[in-house]
Amino acid sequence: MLWPGAALADGAQLFEQHCAGCHVNGGNIIRRGKTLKLAALERENRASEEAIAAIAAAGVGQMSGYGTVLGEQGTAEVAAWVWQQALAGWPKA
DSSP states (O other), rough: OOOOOHHHHHHHHHHHHHHTOOGGOOSSSSSSOOOOOOHHHHHOOOOOOHHHHHHHHHHEEEEHHHHHHHHHOOOOHHHHHHEEEEHHOOOOO
């Protein structure tokens, strides 16, 4: 799904506020192999915006869900931004 630039910017900001503490540059400081990198998403059958949004909302494994904090739009924006970063190889800012 293509998102307008503003939604991607919002997704980046929400990621920085709520996700980057554990997922710096798409990594994972808690569980090394459970990253947001494309290869890991593909290996876990989570390589889509929809799958990423579902995890952001409800959580998975040790990760709590953020659906009540982000809301439906926020989870969609974060997922779109994460997916874009995964496809781009998580380029350094």
